[in-house]
Amino acid sequence: MSEPSASGAIRLSSPQGRWVLTTAVLGSGMAMLDSTVVNVALPRIGEDLDADLAVLQWTVSAYMLTLAALILLGGALGDRYGRRRIFVIGVVWFAAASLLCGLAPNAAVLIAARGLQGVGGALLTPGSLALMQAVFHPDDRARAVGAWSGLGGVAAAVGPFLGGWLVDGPGWRWVFFVNVPLAAVCVPVALRFVPETRERDAKEHRGFDVPGAVLGALSLAGVTYALIAAPDRGAAPGVIVPAVAGVLLGVVFLHVERRRQDPMMPPSIFAIRQFTAINAVTVCVYAAFGGFFFLAVLQLQVVVGYSALAAGTALLPTTVMMLLLSARSGELGQRIGPRIPLTVGPVLCAAGMLLMLRVGVGSSYLADVLPALVVLGAGMVTLVAPLTATVLASVDVDRAGLASGINNAAARAAGLIAVAALPLLVGMGPESYRSAEEFGSTFRRAMPLCAGVLLVGALIAWLTVRTNVLRGAAVEEPCHPEVNYHCGVSAPPLDPGETRRPAPEARA
Structure with a gap:
């Protein structure tokens, strides 16, 4: 076989182009699957490890914590040291951590391994899309990204079904083991067919913002620990001290970021009012999504009595709707502007969550569960693509990648805090998920809170988002809003900083 072609010259129709696409799909697919299958396994994990609700929260939060804190650093490492190299390291790291998760003998090892998994995700997630942008011929990039989005959307749609099947079949540990064979295929293909690329002026950069990444992670960790521990320990020093430390470290983080050259x-990017406003909307939306999807799977299994497979399959309508309709939503946002979609979308999502109040013991899927998920899915379709496009249009072209990364990290941090805080706010005890009556009662208190956060996001969008941010924007490449197909549940998609020319009114 011939050596890999030069970067920026690979055609999608060539054998090498198809292998590059396969590599990106396999790598990102691991992270996609993980974001959708683990929630389905939570009740069985708790039962097998004799764990309380806090362990289930940490099983989700440990991964989200390291991923949110390090994802910007992961993208910068790829630009400096080579996108393929960092991507491959991320895939190997992710697979090794997944193996450790599957072998975990107790809750402490599982939580630590999930944190390590998030580190691997922070290395591979930015790279899967960035390496395609770097190696494909400019004429093929939009089609390659569209194919990557569609295939990744299938992975996200299959995730809950696959997770449920694995949990009910060979067991919850296989939810993690499944990543190992994917990595075993992905790594050699990447090393053989994907050329190495890096930022042209990488040597001119002074260094990485490691202090910022560490401070951000420690700040999130302190606040998250306090929120998760509070229901069981109250206002004990072991709760107050981490909470105060987390807040103080957050202040130090902001101070360090102001003083660093890179x-x-x-x-300064938050001086752009439109960018700040759209990130406020993002935080509201993804906080509600994070809390909802954490609790909804538990509600279906603990209260309604679904098996893991049935609970995972029950949630498919939201993902399938996004897979089929997000491109049209992106086009609509470009025609009418983002203000209306970003207002109507959260309102529809709030209505869907309020409809979930009908879901309880003896509920019918067709009469109770499905209508709620369809309304929720309609809201997600309406808002996710315009939200991402508005983030990119709110800044100048040379900061599109940075803006997308910050928005993605903000969404993941919002979901992290929601998973930690929501059980505290609604009074869920450590053993509540073992009782259908107790969990159902707290779930009914949680859904109005999630809906209320969404309505706050809708109000912010209506008051602050400009109608003409997207409408009439000129771009050098065909817009491909289908990139938003499959990333909307856990976070908006990352943008690799591709060439765009925003409309004059979209610039800072």
Whole structure:
């Protein structure tokens, strides 16, 4: 076989182009599957490890914590040291951590392994799309991204079904083991067919914002620990001290970012009012999504009595709707502007969550569960693509990748805090998920809170988002809103910083 072609010259129709696409899909597919299958396994994990609700929260939160804190650093490492190299390291790291998750003998090992999994995700997630942008011929990039999005959307749609089948079949540990064979195929293909690329002026950069990444992670960890521990320990020093430390470290993080020459999250970007506003909407939306999807799978299994497979399959309508309709939503946002979609979308999502109040013991899927999920899915379809496009249009072209990364990290941090805080706010005890009556009662208190956060997001969008941010924007490449197909549940998609020319009114 011939050596890999030069970067920026590979055609999608060539054998090498198809292998590059396969590599990106396999790598990102691991992270996609993980984001959708683990929630389905939570009740069985708790039963097998004799764990309380806090362990289930940490099983989700440990991964989200390291991923949110390090994803910007992961993208920068790829630009500096080579996108393929960091991507491959991320895939190997992710697979090794997944193996450790599957072998975990107790809750402590599982939580630690999930944190390590998030580190691997932070290395591979930015790289899967960035390496395609770097190696494909400019004429093929839009089609390659579209194919990557569609195939990744299938992985996200299959995830809950696959997770449920694995949990009910060979067991919950196989939810993690399944990543190992995917990595075993992905790594050699990447090393053989994907050429190495890096940022042209990488040597001119002074360094990485490691202090910022560490401070951000420690700040999130302190606040998250306090929120998860509070229901069981109350206002004990072991709760108050981490909470105060987390807040203080957050203040130090902001101070460090202001003083660094190359900060991970430049505070100056938040001087752009439209960018700040759209991130506020993002935080509201993805906080509600994070809390909902964490609790909904438990509600279906603990209260309604679904098996893991039935619970995973029950949630498919939202993902399938996004897979089929997000491209049209992106096109609509470009025609009418983002203000209406970003207002109507959260309202529809809030209505879907309120409809979930009908779901309880003896509920019918067709009469009770499905209508709620269809309304929720309609809201997600309406808002996710315009939200991402508005983030990119709110900044100048040379900061599109940075803006997308910050928005993605903000969404993941919002979901992290929601999973930690929501059980505390609604009074879920450590053993509540073992009782259908107790969990059902707290679930009914949680859904109005999630809906309320969404309505706050809708109000922010209506008051602050400009109608003409997207409408009439000129771009050098055909817009491909289908990139938003499959990333909307856990976070908006990352943008690799491709060439665009925003409309004059979209610039800072």
